[in-house]
Amino acid sequence: MAGNSQRRNRRTSNKKGMKVGTGGHRRKALEGKGPTPPASDRKGHKKNRVAKAVAKRTVSSQSRRPSGRGAKSTAELVVGRNSVVEALRAEIPSTAVYVQQYIDTDDRVREAIKLATDRGVPLMEAARPELDRMTNGLNHQGMVLQIPPYEYAHPEDLLETAANSHEAPLIMALDGITDSRNLGAVVRSMAAFAGHGVVVPERRAAGMTAGAWKTSSGAAARVQVARATNLTRTLEAYQKAGLVVVGLAADGATDLHELDALAGPVVIVAGSEGKGLSRLVGETCDFLVRIPMPGGAESLNAGVAAGIVLYEAARRRA
Template structure:
């Protein structure tokens, strides 16, 4: 891979040139010895599946009740997304989800009128359509007479997140399938100064209307990169001089005790149900954990990411 020169900060030193490089092998040995259970963001025992919170009021590309207007197998991942339903559309517009067109049958409902006003304020084109056309656009979904078209998200390249700083902080996610969990992680990344978030291209949540809403608008300022192979991307980050730590129930150290967090650092977060994939976990320099003394067996991925990023930001602030 051709290394790119960062603007204004010089090249990130190679991993072997950093003071913590000698600790890498012992850390990986400790990690291997500690992996006796299912990797998760919580503690041992059986884990509940990742949250699938739903509701009519949420911003979603699905019709009310959770059925998608277009089957995923027939929908391109880069195609415009349609948010349907009166509650879902108005909440998406309130959350500043980047719409490109608002399709409306009539303005007899208060929520529809608010949606029209919000779209007008943000200069989103308003298109009056009949029921047959809206049925066709939503593939026969229950649209309640309104639909918001959301532009496809433009993903960054993983290498772009290394630019502009000599001590990048990057968050990588593995196995996160709920867009709202992804949005929450992006919101924490923005709050604690991360340079960006990396998501896998396949079998993972991408930047959808649900992610936009959960991020509370921070997606506008935090770049999200898409990796065709997450393990390979993490290896390239290591080669660029980053220390890669994965959140895991059996981690050998507490995330708040990592002195290397003040250096170029990548935090990898897995799903609550399955944790980190084997290849991704094996790529990490160290597995770290969030100590818990309460009764909860595990933490939601978004919550775990927020706690870990706070600890990293706290240590960086002290430096």
């Protein structure tokens, strides 16, 4: 008889509704989820992808852009066994050496590990996929060296360094030098001839990379490198502080050995080997000086030219 069946789970009514054990799922499913978020916040939407890309570029540019005193560049990775060993030999400041798991060791790997251990640089073991991600797929050969961000000085700091030494400022400025090895060579010459620092522009110029550190042969640890937002305005500020601005130019009106200003407070400006000084920087200089070259060469790279001029300045000051 209907309603008296002893069979379990048999429907005894045609009435639809909630069943025992559903937990009210249907009721929750009917609840509203709030207003629809804007397109830029909806995952997968084109505007969301565009917003993320813009934010990523903004963060990236801010991490690269120094400002004020003590501005820092971004950290750098030295990739490959030979490069890592050479960087450690040159005693470039390092924060970590990453070594691939189960790497096939050779003389370079063993030397890198020994140098890092002797200097107290942390050794980090990493899987190959992680190293591939860190280096954006470069051929790292199982070894990566991480260099901390370089802390740039402010151009005014170089004047303070000279004042603390009770010496007339001797500063080198680089205009349009994009090869970091040239920067490293200039830093090395500054250390050799008792200069007070190097100024580089913030944009379109070489920075203190691993290559610059290596070329400086450790001199970068003793010589300050400052970054200028605008090189022309920085040179004008130096002029107001009493420095003479001397530009190196192949068509300069004065020979180097005739320039008496090198004995006093001076900032020497070197341009790129191809383009030389930019127009505004050249117009700002108090003197345009040429280096006599009896051999007939048309020009010298910035590293060589800086060494010659700094030697002449040191000779006159002595």
